[in-house]
Each structure stands twice: as C-alpha cells, then as structure tokens.
Amino acid sequence: MIKVLIWGIGGKMGKNVLECLKNDGEAVCIGGVDKYADPKAFDVPVFAEAEQIDVVPDVIIDFSRPDALEPLMQFAVSNNCKVVLATTGYSIDQIVQIGKYSEQIAIFKTANLSLGVNLMTALCRKAVQFLGGSYDVEIIEQHHNQKVDSPSGTALAIAKAINEEFDNQKRFVYGRNGGDTKRQQDEIGIHAVRGGTIVGKHEALFIGKDEVITISHEAQSKMVFAVGAVRAAKYIVCHSCGLHDMQDLIATMVD
C-alpha cells in the first residue's frame, strides 16, 4: 500500500482526499498536517507543524496554502518522499524554489487535477492553431465565495497555454475598469467571478467577427480533484526526481 500524508487535511479538499483514500485498494492515508484543524476530528494522526510528524509517508498530497511550501519541502527532502502539490497561488520565487526542490525529489505540480480541464486546455491550444490571431481571447472563471486567490491557478494555466500558441506575444489583462480600457489586440482578458458555492467553472471565449466560440468546463464536485490527486500520487511515487504535471500523467493513460 502507498502511504499518503495529506497536507491541509482539515480543508475542503483535504477531507475529500481522505474520503477518497478510504475506498482505495492501493493507497492509504497514514496521517495529515494542518495548522488550524482540530486533530481530534480525525481517525488518523494530524500534526500542526512539520516538526511534529512521526509517520513516514511515501507521498504527500498537499491542498493547503502557499506558506506551507517551505516546511513541507524540507520534510519531503529529509524523508525522501514524493509530493503532489495541488495548492495554487504560489509566488514566482516559490515556483523557482519548487523547480530547485524537484532536482532532489519527485514533484507533481498542477493547477488543476481534473482530466476534463486538461482536455479543455488542449482544445484551447487547438482553437488558436485553427483560428489564428484574428480572434480575441477572453477567459472567465467562476468560483465559490471562500476562494482566496484570483484569478484561479487554472485560469492562468489555460491563459499561459493559449499564449504559448501565440508565441507568448500576448499580455494578460485582469478585469477591466475605467475610461481608458479599450481592448488592444495583444490582450488576453482574464476575469474572476466569486459567489456562493460554485465549485469551479472555466470558459475560454474566442471572439471573432460575427461569432463566438466558447470552450468551457464545469466541475460539479470537488471529488473530481481528489480522485485526480490520488491518481497523481500513484503516478509520482514511481519516480525518483523531477517536476511532473498532468500532461505526463495523461501520456501514460493514453499509451
């Protein structure tokens, strides 16, 4: 059995991963880390700080906050365990750090663990190839009113994929407000909607003369990400180091 430690176990996603692992024949949760959760609420050991952890996992699944990165990575390197980083909102410096840590341990990092969103990203790349530069691209993402970061990591990942198809000639414009905001041709607009209990919806609009093509994905339950995280854990546990993402995992499924 693959031994999993869930970082951020008390959160919405942490609880879903715990639930998912209860019904898994190949991986098991041996504990969790959460700075703010009540350990008594869990039937596995839960630690507030990395220094307190007294279990040795094969892999960590992280759904916490960017400020957990450093202690998490220190623990992973010292104990030679693999990491699935699902948390979003990392700074540029932290992304550089993650790259450096991946020289020592295997890290799986993705802004979105849903297979459907990764298909959407691939379709957006195709749309740019097909439509060329005469269509304006705008991305609209919608999430629940408790989400801390915006735009979502997924919206940014979709925007980056689209921009790659434009040879990175576009610049991102986050929302529009004011009297001097006429759209320029080199923009990819990114807009964040927040409210209620929306799990996560992403739309990419390719807007041309007299027509709009919309590619969209809607997650209807957070369980889809938990299933993806467990799948990623099973994938990354077989690697010794390097930075891996959903495209690598999908490649193994397609083969």
Ligand SMILES: NC(=O)c1ccc[n+]([C@@H]2O[C@H](COP(=O)([O-])OP(=O)(O)OC[C@H]3O[C@@H](n4cnc5c(N)ncnc54)[C@H](O)[C@@H]3O)[C@@H](O)[C@H]2O)c1
């Ligand atoms: N990659 C994906 O597919 C995907 C999907 C869903 C959510 N996410 C991301 O996962 C993260 C968590 O999402 P959530 O909805 O479960 O949030 P949440 O707020 O419900 O849970 C976060 C948990 O982390 C704990 N925590 C906060 N700071 C911590 C720290 N420094 N050390 C240890 N624990 C800490 C909190 O106490 C909480 O229990 C967010 O960044 C979210 O954007 C990613």
